[in-house]
Amino acid sequence: MAASQTLDNALETLVEITTSTLGAERGTIFLNDENSKELYSRVAQGNFRREIRIMNTKGVAGWVFSHKEGAIIHDAYKDDRFDKSVDMRTGYRTKSILCAPLKTVGGEVIGVSQILNKIVGKFNEDDLEILEAMTKQAAIAIQGNIIVEQIEKTRKQELEFMDIVSQVSSELELGPLLERIIGTVTKMLNAERSTLFINDEKTSELYTEVAEGVGKSVIKFPNHMGIAGNVFTTGQSLNIPHAYADLRFNPGFDRSTGYFTRSMLCTPVVNKEGKRIGVCQVLNKREGPFTDEDQKRLAAFTSQISMAIENAKLFNDVQNEKNYSLGMLSSMSNGVITVDEVGKIVTCNPAGLNILKIGKLKEIIGKEIKELFTGTNAWLVEKIQRKEVQDVEDDDDDEESKKEQEEETFMDVELDLGGETVSANISVLPLLGSESESLGSLIMVEDISSEKRMKSTMSRYMDPGLADKLLDESENDIMGGKESIGTVLFSDVRSFTTLTESLGATGTVSLLNEYFTVMVDCITEEGGMLDKFIGDAIMAIFGTPVSHDDDPDRGVRAAIKMMEELYILNDARTKAGQIAIDHGMGLNTDTIVSGNIGSPKRMDYTVIGDGVNLAARLESACKQYGVRIIISEYTFEELKATYRTREIDKVIVKGKTQPVSIFEVLDYHNKNTFPNMIEVLGNFNNGVEYYKDGRWDDAKKLFQEGLKGNPDDLCSKMYVERCDYMKKNPPKGEWDGVWVMKTK
Incomplete structure (x- = not known):
């Protein structure tokens, strides 16, 4: 033992000696881990080589450790202290046990030596005395090895720790x-x-x-x-x-x-x-x-x-x-150019490059401003240079005088740029440092050409992004179509006929204008395009004509915002004694065809395709399931963010042959509108699994349990009724959990 160089070697040697001397099948040395209050083995004979950890008060080894005395057990399975779980995991059968505490010279118990299954005869007191004597002698070497190992471990951890901190920092x-x-x-x-x-x-x-x-x-x-x-x-x-x-x-x-x-x-x-x-x-x-x-x-x-x-x-x-x-500079529609004190161009934003008809930024950075504005545009260089000289001369002027000279504006001037004439408003301002020192000049160019005025006019009637795109396209492009991936949102007011009967024509128009104003803002804030109003319904697109990498998320966020704003609108209407509004929404992500459909005299930019039709079907399905936002599996799979959803069914909508999973979005709810949501959704999700397995009674119980937490969960109510129907009218053939919708 004394020659053993490591703790593992010492333990392995002790196991071999004790097992051989006592004529047993196998042995294990357990050491005590004071931090976790566990006994752990580092060496075990036979096939069982991995580390074992047990509480230092459990099992035979735990009893011996805590009582600090040995134990002889002739039939392990008849002893209450024996833990059968290890045998069950390993497949080994423990018959007899000899166990002795591992004591140091000072009497401290640092572990336990356990010997299993004496090959000939039974373990006796002589065996226990031999084991105790051997472990007592070995404890000196083992304790020394433990100390050495702990010192090495601590030193290694400190070195690793400092290296890690250095790398992270x-x-x-x-x-x-x-x-x-x-x-x-x-x-x-x-x-x-x-x-x-x-x-x-x-x-x-x-x-x-x-x-x-x-x-x-x-x-x-x-x-x-x-x-x-x-x-x-x-x-x-x-x-x-x-x-x-x-x-x-x-x-x-x-x-x-x-x-x-x-x-x-x-x-x-x-x-x-x-x-x-x-x-x-x-x-x-x-x-x-x-x-x-x-x-x-x-x-x-x-x-x-x-x-x-x-x-x-x-x-x-x-x-x-x-x-x-x-x-901020990149998003500005006005061109911004900065010039240093010696008249060299330092920066120019994308709008400036576009207005000045410059291909790339590197073409002008570092060049003198007089190289940019030449010929008939040279008057602007004189104004800029005069401004810079004036700023230097006015350093000692009073504050009022400085304010008067801060900005110089030239309205509706013409610039000759690459053979094109651009109408613009130009402002020249001093560029000042943190301590008001002169750094040069800032030139702001606002394009007011006829194209921009036309875009401004068109933007009153359609999405500004769409106006830009349409004006940039040729006549053939405008009449043509484009295939792309988009997310379609349909929204429809519930019980609209009843509302119109009670409100009358004037009241109905006023209500729709108020409702559409709020809802369209929710759509455009997320970069969506309002496609059209269809009576009291809204059709919106996310992903065309301008696409983003998170268009499905934008559509879902818009739908959630529309519900939140509807609550606010209804609260105001209720306080004013007016009728509240409700609506449902369906969203689907798919390949769609977008373009201007019509004749040269009258065109509507819109989208068509199966993906559009499915979104409309899902909006209608909201009524059947008693929910307000339904998204298809195609939208759900493309979402980047995490939302509170539940899968409510797998259906074949009218006019289709392939089933599609549909999900309800619940993020707009609070504890008042959907109490006990976590418990209700847990019961609902488990109920749907039973429903898919054809276990109608089990599913019904879970849906009813969910209704106890939220009696207004119409989707759970619908499933209770459907389970009754399915029980009375069992499906023919193998049940695949798909529901066929008979109506649009």
Whole structure:
């Protein structure tokens, strides 16, 4: 034993000697882990080679450890202390057990030696004395090896720790930094997932854009809510071995993602001034609960990387400000050109390049302004140069005089640009530094040419983006069509005939104008195009003529906003003694054909195709299912963000032959409009599974249970009635769970 170089060698040697000496089949040495209060094996004979961990009070080994005395068991399965689960996992049959505590010279029990199945005869007191004597001698070497291993482990961890901190701290961008941090924490603590929440002082929210297991979605919540909020507000770390036993834990996230949280370790992130700037949360240690050592390591790590986080936040803020400024310039319809003190061009925004008929920015950057405005445009150079000289001469003037000379504007002037005449309003302003020092001049050019005036006029009658696109196309293009992927939204007012009867003609027109104004704003705010009004219905498109990479999300967000705004509108109408409005919406994403359909004398820009028809069918289906927003599986599969949805059916709509799964979007609901949502949706989802399996009674019970939580859930009511119908009229042949709709 003394010659053994490592702890593993020492344990393996002891197992071989004791097993051979006592004539047994196999043996195991369990060492005590003081942090986790577990006994763990590092060496086992036979096929069972992986590490075993048990509580140091459980089983025969736990009894021997806690009582500090040996045990002889002739029939393991008749002894209440024996844990049969290990045999069940390994397939090994334990018959007899000889177990002795592993004691040091000072009498401290550091583990247990367990010998199984004596080959000849039975274990006796002599065997126990031999085992105790051997373990007592071996304990000296084992304890020494444990100390050496712990020292080496600590030293290795410290070196790794400093290396990790150095690597992580080198990252400047906040997103990649957070990814590095949580990846490092997860690996360092041998956990399943980690999240680093940053405190937003403006909104008093904890947020993260990087969380393992949930993709790139942004998570935000008030900085006093939940376990993370408790840690942030108190500044105290929390080590929770059983998450569901803690009342502060919110199981809703587990339900929505299908993840199961067992244990949690949460610690505040504090900067060098002692200010809390965030919270680091680690989930599910792979081997038992998180230990005190884990808590100390996490606290030390977050302390070291807090400065890197603040630097990244500062860098992120600077980049955001820069991007905001660039974005603002890029989004301006007016051209903006900046010139330095010696008359060289420094910047020009995209609108400026377009107005001045310049192909690429690099063609003019660094050139003198007089090279840009030549010939009949040279008068502008004189104005700019005179302005710069004037700014220098006026440095000592009073403030009132400076204000009068700040800006010079030239209205409705003509510029000769590449053979084209552009009508423009031009302003020349001084460009000043943070201490009012002159940096040059800023030139703003507003295009007021006939094309722009025409676009302005057309934009009164259609979406501005569509007006731009149509004016840029040739006559043949305008009359032609284009195939693209788009998301179609249909909305229709419920019981409109009843409304018109009670309101009359004037009241109906007033109601529709008020309703359409609110709804169209929701659509255009998300970049959608209003296709047409069809009586009291709305048809809108997301993805044409201008497409985005998240058009399905834009459509769903618009639908949610339309419901939220409808609640606000109805609240105002109810208070005024007017009739409330209700509507349903259907959304589908598919290939559509868009173009101007008609004759040269009268054209309508619209979209057609099967995808459009399905969206209309889904809007009608809202009545049957008692819901307000239905999306097809084709829209659902393309969503990038996470929404609160439930799959309500798989149907074949009228006029189609292929089934399609349909989903309800519920994000517009609150606890008053849909009480007990989590419980109701849980029962509903399970009920639908039973329904698909043809278990009508089981499904009906779950739908009825859901109705107890929300009696107004019309979709659950519909399924109760459908289960009764299906039970009385069982499907012919094999049931595939598909419902065929007979009406549009």
